[in-house]
Structure formats: C-alpha cells, structure tokens
Amino acid sequence: MTMNWIAIGDISEIPLRGARCVKTPVGKVAVFRTAENEVFAIEDHCPHKGGPLSQGIVHGNAVTCPLHNWVISLETGKALGADEGAVRTIPVKNDNGALFIALESLALAAAE
Amino acid sequence: MAEQTPEKLVIIGNGMAPGRMLEELFEKAPGRYQVTIFNAEPRVNYDRIMLSPVLSGEKDYEEIIIHGDGWYIKHGITLYKGHKIIGIDRNAKTVTSDHGVTESYDKLVIATGSVPFIIPVPGKELQGVITYRDLDDVQAMLLAAQSREKAVVIGGGLLGLEAAAGLKARGMDVTVLHVMPTLMERQLDPAAGYLLQKAVEERGIKVLTKANTKRILGETRVEGIELEDGRIIPATLVVMAVGIRPNAGLAKDAGLAVNRGIVVDAGMKTSDGDIMALGECAEVDGMVYGLVAPLYEMARVAASHLAGDRKAAFVHSDTPTKLKVTGINLYSVGDFADGDGREEIVLRDATAGIYKRLVLKENRIIGSVLYGDTADGAWFNDLLKRGTDISEMRDTLIFGQAYQGGAPLDPTAAVAALQDDAEICGCNGVCKGKIVSTITSKGLTSLDEVRAHTKASASCGSCTGLVEQLMSLTLGDSYNPTAVQPVCGCTDLGHDEVRRLIKAKGLKTIPAVMQELEWKTSCGCAKCRPALNYYLVCDWPDEYADDYQSRFINERVHANIQKDGTYSVVPRMWGGVTNSQELRAIADVVDKFNVPMVKVTGGQRIDLLGIEKEDLPAVWADLGKAGFVSGQAYAKGLRTVKTCVGSEWCRFGTQDSTGLGIRIEKFMWGSWTPAKVKMAVSGCPRNCAEATCKDVGVVCVDSGYEIHFAGAAGLDIKGTEVLGLVRTEDEALEHIVALTQMYREQARYLERIYKWAKRVGLDEIRRQIMDDAEKRKAYYDRFVFSQKFAQVDPWSERVSGKDKHEFKPMATVGFNQAAE
C-alpha cells in the first residue's frame, strides 16, 4: 500500500501546545503540535461522546477533551487513566515544517 | 431451644448512654436479649455533643449519627421512634407509650436523660422562647436565624456559649445574659472567665454579666427581655440555657426511689431489682452527671451487669470540660477554688492570650484551668488522676510536659512521654496504649479508621490533635495529618502553597513555576495549567502574558462550547437592561446566521446557541457594530450583574438598584476570578433580583446598601452571608470591589466565593473589608490596577484578527480523491 501524503500546511500555523483541525471527506482530523514540537494527528472525535479534541488543552503527548475531560494519548489515540476507548490515529509527516497527512488510512477507515 | 429464648430488655430513651450500653452488651453477651427501645425523640441515636457544630454549620446532622437505622436492624432491635413512655407498671412488668403501645420486659433500663431548666419568669411560654437540648431545638434556631434578627441567650455556661457562637455564625445579632459576674463560673476561675468573655465579645457577641431576667416581653411571640435593673433587650429569639435537671418524673411516678435523679447503686440498679437507670437521669452516690465520660462509664457497668458480671462498679472521676467553639481553647478539670492548704501556680501571657492555673494540695494537682493553650491539659489531668507528687518538677510544672527533663518542645515528644494508661479521649475513656495497639494490630492509617476502631476522638473531637500525634508517633512518616490535597498529579504542592510561592519567588511564567516548584511533568496537565495561568494573571497583571493554550476552550475562543461542538454567544447587557436598537441587531444576527436557538438566561441576558466556530468572528463583528461587547458568559470571571427596576420604577424601591448594578458591571467586567462570579442588586428586601443566593449581592434598604456574599444556587444551594451595611453607592462599589479582589488573591482556582469564605472564615473577611479601611483601599487599588490590562473587549480584538487560527480549519483536503 502506498501512502498518499497530502499537504495540510506549515507547522508554524499550529500554536505550540495547540491544535488545528483539517476538514476531510470522512470527518475532521485534529493535528496537534506539542511543547516539544512534535506533530500528531488523530480523529477530531472523542471516544466518549464525540467532543472536538482539537479544542482541548494539550499537555505532554496528550490532550484533554473539552467536554468531559477525558485524556487521550496523541501517540496511540487511546484514552488514558481509568477511561476506556480509542480514536484512530492518522500518519503525519513533518518535512522541515511542511506537514502532510496520509489520507489512504482515512479512505480505508471510511470504507470499513 | 427453650433455653435460648432471649430475655426481654426494654429501654426508655435512646440517647448516648444506652446506645453505648448496647454496644458493650452486644459484645459481651450477643443474642442474650431481645431489645426494644422507646424514644420520645423521633430519631436514632446521634451525638448530642455535636449539636453545636451542626448549629454553626460546621457539620451536618448526618455526620453526627452514631447508630444509623441499619444498626438497629442488624441487632434485631425494635425502635419506637417518637414514642414517649407514660407509665411503668412494675407489677405487670410492662411499659406503655403515649401512642398506646404496651411492651413487657424482663429487664427495664431507664435512660431518659435530662430536661432543660426553664426559669419561671412571665413570658416563658411565648413563641420564640426555646431551650437547647436536641435536634429539634437546633432546627428551631436555624429557622429563627434566617431572619438575621436579634437573639438573646440566657445562660453563660458551656451550652449557652455554644448556642451563642452558633447563632452568631448564622448571622444573628446575639446577646448572652449571665447571672454571675463571670462566664462559666462553675468550670473556670474568674481570670479565665474574663479572658473567655473577651474572646466571645471579639466575635461580635454581646455579653451582659450579673444580668437577672425579670420577664420575657411580647404578646404571642417574644419581642424582648426585661432585666431586674429595668434594662430592655429586644429579641425575636430567646434561648434558655441555664442548666438541666435529671428527667426522673416517670421513675418517681412508678414509685422508684428518686432524689435529685433516679437513685441507683454502683451497679446501676434502682430500688427495683429488675429496673436499671443510667445516663443523666441517674444519681449514683449522691452525684448526677452532665458530661458523657461518666455516662459511658455507667454504660460499661450496666452492660456488664446485664451480661451477668455482678462485680462491675461505677467509680466517680472528674471529667475535664472543654468548650467546642472553634478558635476558643479552654480546658478545666477538678477543684480549683481557693482554700486552706492549697497553693497555686499561675502563668499569664497577656499578648498571647494565655492563662494557666494549677491548684495544688500537698504537692499534688487537684485542679487545673487552662485558657488559650490547652496542649498540656491531658498531661495535667493525668498527674491529677494518678496523684503524682510533683515536688521534683514544681518550678517548671506550669510550662508543661515538654519542659520537663529538658525534652525538646516537640508536641509529639510530649505524647511519646505519656504512659500507656494515660487517658487520651476523655469522652470515651480511651487510653494511649489502646490506641497505639489498635493502630498496630489493625494496620490503621487514617484518623477515621482510628475513630471507628477505638472511639477515640469520636465524640466531642477535642482530643483529635492528641490522637493525630499518636498516629504520627506510631506510624512515623507514613502518616501525614496535614497532607494537603495537591493541585494535580503533576506536583505535591497544594494550591495555597503554589500561590504563596509564585509571590514569594517572583515567578512570572508557567515554565518558571514548573521549573522552580519542581513539577513532575514537562508541561503540566489540563488541571494545573489553567490554575497557574489564572494565578499569574491575577498576581502580575501588567507583566504576565496570558497563555491562551493553558485556558479552557471557552476562554480561549470567548464563547461557550456546546455538546455538538458548536458555540453559544451571549452579548453583555449591562445590568440586564437593553433597548430596541440592541434587540434589532440581535434579531438581524439570528436571521443572518440561521441561529437555531435564542434563549433568555438566568442572568438576564440573551443567549444565541448553535453557532459554528468559523462564524464566531462574523457574528461578533455584527454585534460589535451595535455596541455589544462580550458577555463573558464563558469566563471564570465576572459574568452578570442582575438587577431589579428599583426606585426608578418600583413603588417599593429604596435606591436605584438598576443604576448601581450597571455601575458595578461597567467597573468590573473583564476581570478574571478563580471561579465564575455572579452578582445581583435588589432595590428593596423583596429582593426581586434574587441577590441573596449570588456570589455577591446587594439588597438596598432605606438607610443604604446591605452587601451580601457567599451565596450559591447551583450544585449547592446556600443563602448569602451579610458582609455589612454601607451608606452610599460609592461605598458599596468600593466594598464589593475590595471583597472581589481579596477573593481573587486568596482563593484556589475553581473555588467559588462561598467555599473560599467558608475556608478563610466570614469574620476574617468582614474584618478586612468592613473594619480595616486601609486594607480595603489597598485591595480596591490593586483591582483597579489590574483592570487596566483586563478591560479589553475580546470580541473586537478577534474581529480585527487576533488568534485567527482558532476560528479557521487549517486545511480542507481530500474531497477530490474521495469523490473518485
């Protein structure tokens, strides 16, 4: 399977310890930039009740959902602590600041 | 089978004494008796001692229940709640209740307690005259206290002072009348009585000594009290707390020997071999008792006899007296009258408010009075009980145990030095050895567990400090009684400590705080970051650059997120007042953006719900053109000031409540606070703006502005407390601003005003804001300074481009591919 990398913009467009969302045919993707300048992308849809994770507070490699404070790992997409659930993670590539996400996985996800 | 038929044990009265007796009995002889209890009070056994904390609001009734309903079920006890026994038939061996229930007994226990003494003056039967004995009395007092009017407490003893302190804490204007020249004269010598009076007066309670009540005034309800010397004291509530009498009438009618109380022998048996009596109603060896320690001793003896052990015998011992008024420490025990052959050692420290006096006879302590510093009470009492010869340590005796033998001044060392049979809990007669061995054998780690297993500190609670010291002694470092709740998992420090260190170390950024205070995570979490951001905004308004990534989404985008990810928008309507032009602008926005829901809020605002995030700046731009700014309905900050129409329109209005509300709102908008702040101004006590359940409220009256605070009407419901009355609108504003600033500087993040106020104390807040003009001015000035940086309309900033990234998706991708 070849990855189809799609450009979404430059890393500087996301605040440190922040997120932006990217609209795609299969829903919104939340793209995060941590304090350490790492970039992650996950579905913008909390496993609890669908809260927009891109609006949460980013800390370490995790985000706290703005609706009911579940903490979601940006690396695995899994809920941390006592809560159970997961969101899909999306491959991101950071090419000297230019960011790309892999849409196949999204399309596949939609096809499933 | 036949031999197992339990005997019938009937108990009259369900107070603390028989409750303890049953506990001991079930341990000693389980299943031996079938128990039936009649209780005139319609409830289970609760800790009567703790009624005062319930009155003052420090505890709830549920917290002072000793035996819940489940306990009675578990032990197969039939409890008749609200049944008063009106007759004992000793021949038939039955008792009969006022509801007509008759029950036969093999053994009968009378535990009817005491009745409060009512002084025989005219007017004693008026409505509003009550005594202080049970939960019903407390509820009557709480009801009366809602009026916040004047109360008189007759009697300056333990009960009277606790009632006075409780009523005062509930906002009443309280006067204590006491016949004798000094308070609590039976437990305190005049010097300590004087110190106590000063401390009571400092709490704003008036004390009149040598005050003889002549009559209670009023037609049907009490209106006041007239003293023998002609003085008249107005009051809508009179609490009589002048003493108690053993409740022995029922026993007397049944022909039992009754003197002051029901006469019993050292085995608690009355003149009828099948009937026992215990508790306050019983008289042993010419003595009656009014504190639980000896009653619990009676309970132990009675249980032993019921279980078949005839040797157990009651022995008299002195019980120390302590007053359960938070912040007043006093302790007295034994005999401290002057007399031949008696000597005394006295220590006074006027500045620290300490007074200690030991009365000695033949080199032995026979009495002690401690005021201000009562830490050595248990030790002195121990020396007294043992009759220890103190000549060796006479010179340093008064300085307490820690001074003896050059031991360091460490309270734990003092407890360590106590002997194993030294009594720690006076109420329940629990000694040191029992506590230590229970902690070790049962592996206890918390105070509550120790209470549950040993009963130590489970009644009046005044030995809690000693028990905690024993715990740290036994458990070492693993017990940390003062353990503060850390802010979150990222640190061990509590909010107060963090706030203090931010100031003390001059920390001005979140990374600096985390570095200097040794945060355990690299960039905090969603709990600590918003808290730190607030503390820094509050403490360094001119220097700190607000970190929006550490704010919750609502505060980051200045709108309220809804469950579907859309937002709601609430424009500010000063004081809840609007006009046709504003309404038209709102209507236009609703049409233009297809706003699905328009709703009037509880804070007199209009809420536009269901707006897409991307539309927010455009919505704000349109609203801004009509003059609207953000209503900050999303902020931990000043939200709304609700008003009524006041003197401008209302026939009852005493002041311009609308004008004042608008003025407050225009002055204070934009300020960030630890948690949301909602205010209201009502034009008269009819209170149409519901000011008395707000964080801060004003009730206008003819003479000025009554400022209220610390109300709640959310998860908790709580009426406000009165801060004080001021004369002018300017003063009202200054006081409210100062109060808010004090709250901003002291509260923990997300702590509403009522919780903060409960923690720091209403009196302390009143002292700083009402009484200390300099402090008030300083708070006011600091608020005004910080407003310079806070009063920027966040909506117009964003309309002109700030934080653009927040409102637009980063990219829209992939639609082509997907369409293939």
Ligand SMILES: Cc1cc2nc3c(=O)[nH]c(=O)nc-3n(C[C@H](O)[C@H](O)[C@H](O)COP(=O)(O)OP(=O)(O)OC[C@H]3O[C@@H](n4cnc5c(N)ncnc54)[C@H](O)[C@@H]3O)c2cc1C
């Ligand atoms: C406000 C307050 C503060 C106190 N503080 C302290 C303190 O700090 N330290 C301390 O040691 N002690 C304190 N005491 C005293 C202590 O509470 C009492 O000594 C103790 O509760 C008495 O217990 P008892 O079982 O003898 O009687 P009670 O607890 O009075 O129980 C008697 C029960 O019998 C019921 N009864 C009466 N007549 C009948 C009848 N004919 N039929 C059926 N039921 C009947 C009554 O309704 C009552 O419920 C305080 C008391 C009060 C009121």
Ligand code: SF4
């Ligand atoms: S609170 Fe008083 S002044 Fe205000 S509207 Fe009600 S009745 Fe009128």
Ligand code: SF4
């Ligand atoms: S009461 Fe509950 S459901 Fe209703 S708006 Fe408030 S938080 Fe939401």
Ligand code: FES
């Ligand atoms: S929707 Fe994310 S925590 Fe509830």
